[in-house]
Amino acid sequence: MDKLNIRKGMTDDEINSLANKALEMMTLKEKVDIMSGKHFFMLLLKDRKFGVRAYPGGGVKRLGIPPFLFTDGPRGVMMPGSTCFPVSMARGSSWDINLEEEVGEVIGKEARAHGGNLFGGVCVNLLRHPAWGRAQETYGEDPFHLGEFGAALIRGVQKHNVMATVKHYVAN
Numbered sequence: 475m476d477k478l479n480i481r482k483g484m485t486d487d488e489i490n491s492l493a494n495k496a497l498e499m500m501t502l503k504e505k506v507d508i509m510s511g512k513h514f515f516m517l518l519l520k521d522r523k524f525g526v527r528a529y530p531g532g533g534v535k536r537l538g539i540p541p542f543l544f545t546d547g548p549r550g551v552m553m554p555g556s557t558c559f560p561v562s563m564a565r566g567s568s569w570d571i572n573l574e575e576e577v578g579e580v581i582g583k584e585a586r587a588h589g590g591n592l593f594g595g596v597c598v599n600l601l602r603h604p605a606w607g608r609a610q611e612t613y614g615e616d617p618f619h620l621g622e623f624g625a626a627l628i629r630g631v632q633k634h635n636v637m638a639t640v641k642h643y644v645a646n
Contacts, residue, residue, distance in 0.1 A: 477536075477537055477538030478492055478495065478496055478499075478537050478538050478539060479492070480492065480538060480539065480540070496534070496537060496539060499537055500534060500537065504534050504536075507532075508532040508533065508534060508539075509532070513530075513531060513532075517529060517530065524546075524552075525546075525552045525553055525554075526553065526554070527553070527588070527589065528543035528544060528545050528553075528585075528588055528589045528590035528591075529543070529544045529545075530542070530543055530544075531543075531544050531592075542591060542592040542637070543589055543590045543591050543592060544590065544592045544593075544594060545585045545588060545590035545592065545593050545594070545595075546593075546594045546595060547593075547594075547595045548561070548562055548595045548596075548597050548610075548611040549561060549562075549595075550577075550580070550581055550584065550595075551581055551584040551585050551588055551590065551593070551595075553584075553588045556584045556588070557580055557581075557584060559577055559580075559581075561610040561611065562597060562610065562611055562612055562613050562623070563601075563609065563610050563611075563612065563613060563614060564610075565577065565613070565623070566612075566613030566614050566619060566620075566623050567614070569619075571622055571623065571626045572626075574623050574626040574627050574630070575626040575627070575629050575630040576630060577627065577630060578626065578627040578628065578629060578630020578631040578632075578633075578638070579630040579631070579633055579634065580630075581593060581595070581627075581630065581631050581636075582630060582631040582632065582633055582634030582635075582636045582638075583634050585631070585634070585636045586634050586635065586636055590636060591635065591636055591637060592636065592637045592639060593631050593636050593637065593638050593639065594639040594641055595627075595638075595639075595641075596624050596627050596628055596631075596638050596639060596640045596641065597611040597612050597624075597640075597641060597642045597643075598612070598613075598620050598621070598624040598640050598641075598642070598643045599611075599612050599642040599643050600612070600615055600617060600620060601614055601615040602615065608642055611642065612642075624640060628640070
């Protein structure tokens with residue numbers, strides 16, 4: 475089967491057309507695999523280099539669909555040489571949306587520098603109890619405040635062609 479013609483500089487219409495073609499060509503197993511993260515975690519368990527390199531996840535080799543290259547960290551890209559920012563709660567207490575977007579820009583640049591194109595560090599779960607294990611990863615307990623800060627971080631990260639993944643947002 476032919477590989478998809480994925481290239482830089484494609485228009486939105488070309489990308490949408492190619493995405494639809496990819497969905498038509500993929501098997502159900504490939505669709506499930508690309509969304510599950512299973513292979514990412516299997517590789518993580520195998521080589522234990524999390525925080526050392528961007529981890530591949532998804533992708534369909536037979537069609538030429540490259541994997542996502544995942545980086546993580548609510549305080550920045552969790553890799554040597556990256557900036558370790560204050561926790562989200564501390565940044566949120568500043569009420570400085572512009573500063574949070576700048577933090578996102580640095581994270582986007584550093585994720586790219588480490589070979590990543592997917593950042594999983596935008597926690598928008600509402601804090602309901604201060605003893606919650608991820609309390610420091612969220613901006614606080616106000617939904618409006620949380621949304622504004624999460625959106626600012628995403629805007630900053632995505633300025634550098636890195637996808638920002640919102641996580642820990644429902645009953646976590």
